Amino acid sequence: MANGRMVNTYLCFWALTMLLTLCTACVLSLLLYDRFVEMPTRITIENQYESLHNLPYPAITICSPNQATISALDHFNKTLVDGNLTLDLKKVVPQLLDFSFGTFLLGSININELKHLQDVIERNRYSALDVMSLLPQRCDRFLKRCFFEQKIYPCEVLFDSILTQNGMCCIFNSIYYFKNNKRNERKANFIKFKATKADLENSLTVVTDYDPEDAVEGTVLYAGSSRVIC
Template sequence: MSCDVTSRCFWTVNMISVLAMSFSITYFLYNRFEEMPTRVAIENQFEPIKNLPYPAITLCTPNQVTISSLEYFKTTLIEGNKTDLESYLPLVLGFYEYINITDQTRDHLKNFQDLLEKNRYTVPELLGRVPQLCAKFLKRCYLERKVYNCTDLFKPILTARGYCCTFNNNYMFNRKMNVKDQNFVNRTVKATGFINALIVVTDYEMEDSMLGTLLNAGAVPVMYTDWTEFPSDDELSYIESYGESFHTITATYTYCSDEVKSLPVRSRNCFFHDEHRLDHFWSYHNSDCDHLCYANAVKSACRCIPAYIPHSGRNNVCKLVDIPCIIDVKSYQGPYSAITIVSEWSITEQCERDGAIEGLVLSKSTSAFHFFFTNPVYLKQKQETVMSIISLASNLGGVFGLSMGFSCISLLEILFYIYLGLKNYVKNKLAKVFIKISNHYNTN
């Protein structure tokens, strides 16, 4: 009897130990599967870059309030009092920058809004007419050694930085609102190297800027995004004027395996562009989601939508009287960050050798930009699962097999013996009950 008790205790302790070890390893494997379900592996370091889409490149003029726009509105605004128009126009900068809000400022904003409504002007129409237009800001454009009309390469767009000009972006400003361009043609890379660069010569025409309204001390904001994304500050540089800057572009393409696509969102912690619909932007991109978060904050506080948000509609756009509220939202969210890049070349050297500025009148507000791919190849990567559901099941089978000699047959065998044990237990119980009943009747 003692030997039977000893053996039972021995096997009980062993079973508890191996079960504890098995479940501990299972816990660690599952945690690894949940916390790091995917990895990025290099598939090809020398994928040919030809026919790869260009990124969207957005240049913003520092001259967001022009003297010529003042003269334009003096002639086109028929109804209302226009005597203080020179004091009104600089206030539109409040949509992009911090301005001092006083009681007088609020009165000016209200009077200006009333003036616009009397003449049936909307805020997006105002923001598209007050700044320096792309046709004047962009003086000359080259792409892959061919000269282009700049308005054929760049389209106007309203952004969080103001009125800008964007290259190879499927968003544009149609004078009413930002929309997706239905006639957009995606430009792809045909040649690489410095001589095939996208060259843009700009001039923000300081003499046409209203006093005290020039932004960024004349530096030009440059934004880089994917061609499907709305311009954002994720990749933002400020380029000083009266200089020549060189911007090298390198490409990395990452795609997902079918196993990654099959993972739940909570596991891979990301969305595919067609997996989650964003208001105003339709398809999902992380930078567009950031724009929408800001728009929702403004909508919650001010009950309107910033004018640069695409497909915002005529009646939902923030008005001039909402500028104090918008500034409060920006103050709560914190200031923007920026990177300043200073040109190392005088504009009269390299550009003259290239002939890019031949025939142009240069000034202190003139800049030249060179955007080009340095390599004819790009890095292609694949995001794949570190451990798929199948490999997780295989690892768990290995753990239990190593610890307990466990297998599917063993599981069925265990379940079968549990069934037999329960069956015999119930059978014995019923037999005892029947014996008691029969004894009772025999006694009587």
């Protein structure tokens, strides 16, 4: 009899324990549900991708290897009226390019001739920057044909002159441009070209000609190839 009572006691104890556990679980579930209703969890999935139709084209810089044209040098020489004008510009200008851009086309630089050139430039109220911007091939002569989004554009509409560490270049879709042969400045109210279709037919195609016959000897950069910077 004693063993039977003990077994019944154990059964009642565990039954009561399970009942209390079940009730507690139900109460906690109800509390969590009420909390979820009052403060719902919102999951937002953000799309990190954007349609190509809204992306702007990159700024593209094309540099002519002809950074000292014979025609521009002859015109510049005619404007010099003061100072010792016995200087051979066709000999000194390549040294100036070598010194300014580190092109190492000549391998040696005559400092005295460069000082002579600097003296002539200053006496005629020029600066070295003026000379470096006047002598290179202009964009309107370097860029022959410009095709963009299946249309032919005047290249001067798409490109501006820009001063870079590689000399004077032509730049597309950039907020900066070389103003008044003085310095690079920002454009006011600049609007970038944006992609309309994601295919090669709408890409930018440019035909160039650096006119090697109009290049001062020893000044053609990159072995005559055009440098492109994106």
